[in-house]
Amino acid sequence: DAGITQSPRHKVTETGTPVTLRCHQTENHRYMYWYRQDPGHGLRLIHYSYGVKDTDKGEVSDGYSVSRSKTEDFLLTLESATSSQTSVYFCAITSQGQGRSPLHFGNGTRLTVT
Amino acid sequence: DQQVKQNSPSLSVQEGRISILNCDYTNSMFDYFLWYKKYPAEGPTFLISISSIKDKNEDGRFTVFLNKSAKHLSLHIVPSQPGDSAVYFCAIRIAGNNRKLIWGLGTSLAVNP
Numbered sequence: 001d002a003g004i005t006q007s008p009r010h011k012v013t014e015t016g017t018p019v020t021l022r023c024h025q026t027e028n029h030r031y032m033y034w035y036r037q038d039p040g041h042g043l044r045l046i047h048y049s050y051g052v053k054d055t056d057k058g059e060v061s062d063g064y065s066v067s068r069s070k071t072e073d074f075l076l077t078l079e080s081a082t083s084s085q086t087s088v089y090f091c092a093i094t095s096q097g098q099g100r101s102p103l104h105f106g107n108g109t110r111l112t113v114t
Numbered sequence: 115d116q117q118v119k120q121n122s123p124s125l126s127v128q129e130g131r132i133s134i135l136n137c138d139y140t141n142s143m144f145d146y147f148l149w150y151k152k153y154p155a156e157g158p159t160f161l162i163s164i165s166s167i168k169d170k171n172e173d174g175r176f177t178v179f180l181n182k183s184a185k186h187l188s189l190h191i192v193p194s195q196p197g198d199s200a201v202y203f204c205a206i207r208i209a210g211n212n213r214k215l216i217w218g219l220g221t222s223l224a225v226n227p
Contacts, residue, residue: 040219041219042203042217042220043158043203043205043217044217045214045215058214092157098205098214098215100146100207102148102160102163103158103160103215104159104160105159107155107156107157108155
């Protein structure tokens with residue numbers, strides 16, 4: 001299995017507070033992604049990175065920011081959490097970009113915003 | 115508007131029989147088609163893929179079929195096993211765009227002993 005860990009695994013936070021989720025990989029893969037999974041929506045891409053300090057927006061990026069200062073770490077920040085951001089968040093990595101090589105996913109972070 | 119549709123939210127199959135999961139798409143500019151499997155409380159795991167230049171790809175008990183004229187993708191599992199019980203997602207890449215996959219909503223497969 002690809003070495004990818006997400007932390008925390010579970011978090012409950014209050015509306016308006018900042019939250020940072022961490023994704024750490026040991027595979028030295030270039031590409032990293034943040035997805036959210038919600039009932040009725042499947043998996044939706046939030047942000048992705050194609051290298052250190054190189055990031056771009058996905059389809060549901062509003063309210064989220066990311067940073068990648070090292071190859072192995074990709075951080076997702078909710079600047080001011082809202083109830084609509086209650087979701088399960090998955091980090092994924094791949095060596096050649098989505099489609100060309102399979103995505104390897106972490107086990108997810110379940111975030112509840114109250 | 116969903117470009118990738120998995121029209122069956124759930125499927126129940128007897129152990130040993132064939133499971134067929136389906137995925138329909140609308141865009142002819144897709145070039146890679148992938149299936150992922152997801153167990154509860156875990157991330158999705160890659161299962162099998164096929165490129166648009168092929169119409170079939172096999173890996174053990176899993177076979178993916180691609181019908182480009184019908185814009186239809188299917189995953190066959192033979193024989194089905196209880197451990198195959200999971201949610202299956204199809205994911206499709208827009209040609210030449212390795213930064214974006216379009217995902218179906220998933221089909222929950224239950225294989226009954």
